[in-house]
Amino acid sequence: MKMIELNQINKIYGTKLSKTTALSDINFSADQGEMITVTGPSGSGKSTFIKILGGILSPTSGSVKINGQDYEALSKKAQSNFRLNNISFVLQSYNLLPYLKVKDQFELANRVKEHNNIKKSSFDDLIDELGLKDLLNHYPDELSGGQQQRVAIARAVYTNPKIILADEPTAALDGKRAIEVMEQFRKLAHEQNKLIILITHDDRLIKYADKNYQIVDGKGKFVGVDEKNLV
Numbered sequence: 001m002k003m004i005e006l007n008q009i010n011k012i013y014g015t016k017l018s019k020t021t022a023l024s025d026i027n028f029s030a031d032q033g034e035m036i037t038v039t040g041p042s043g044s045g046k047s048t049f050i051k052i053l054g055g056i057l058s059p060t061s062g063s064v065k066i067n068g069q070d071y072e073a074l075s076k077k078a079q080s081n082f083r084l085n086n087i088s089f090v091l092q093s094y095n096l097l098p099y100l101k102v103k104d105q106f107e108l109a110n111r112v113k114e115h116n117n118i119k120k121s122s123f124d125d126l127i128d129e130l131g132l133k134d135l136l137n138h139y140p141d142e143l144s145g146g147q148q149q150r151v152a153i154a155r156a157v158y159t160n161p162k163i164i165l166a167d168e169p170t171a172a173l174d175g176k177r178a179i180e181v182m183e184q185f186r187k188l189a190h191e192q193n194k195l196i197i198l199i200t201h202d203d204r205l206i207k208y209a210d211k212n213y214q215i216v217d218g219k220g221k222f223v224g225v226d227e228k229n230l231v
């Protein structure tokens, strides 16, 4: 069983008068322990794809299975619980709360999801690993973009999800910081068995992934290793 399976997914926005087919006949699957980049031109359907993967948008047709569960068959409340227990998002804008110190950003996550968050010792390791130890008592606006994004990653990992979905998490970072963030994601996939799916506009970052899924005009395919090396 795959961690995520999309079958014949179509997504159409709007009505007859202004209809946009954002995704057509998408078949996609991914396993835990994999790091996958999603690339494609602007407007090709990447954000729509990742929102459907994360269960925050319903497809017009097709099936979404996450961890073997037919996601669309769940009630809204069950979907919300399921997301809380399985999926974290990391966004380009970090989404940190400006009036909370770094350490309190985790407290907040604790309030939203009380159970099955990572253990204290794993948390300390995570903070060490991401170089956040000296930043715990700082507010987000005292941190660089790279540091804020690392806090956002730590917060995403804190709730112990099986899947981390990231929509252009490196867009606001310079080249060096972007590579650091990619390396962190890669480690999370390979050492902690997370499934990481990450949208990027930057083809130079594809090499940090195990696979690259390319979406063009709403149609997707995995781009082979040979092709990938040409980038």
Ligand SMILES: Nc1ncnc2c1ncn2[C@@H]1O[C@H](COP(=O)(O)OP(=O)(O)OP(=O)(O)O)[C@@H](O)[C@H]1O
Residues within 6 Å of the ligand: 013, 014, 020, 021, 022, 040, 041, 042, 043, 044, 045, 046, 047, 048, 049
């Ligand atoms: N809520 C919406 N209502 C109507 N059309 C939408 C909506 N969201 C996206 N679209 C359209 O669907 C298509 C795919 O959009 P999407 O945001 O998924 O692409 P993208 O590849 O993520 O683009 P970008 O790289 O610019 O963020 C585009 O034509 C877009 O205009």
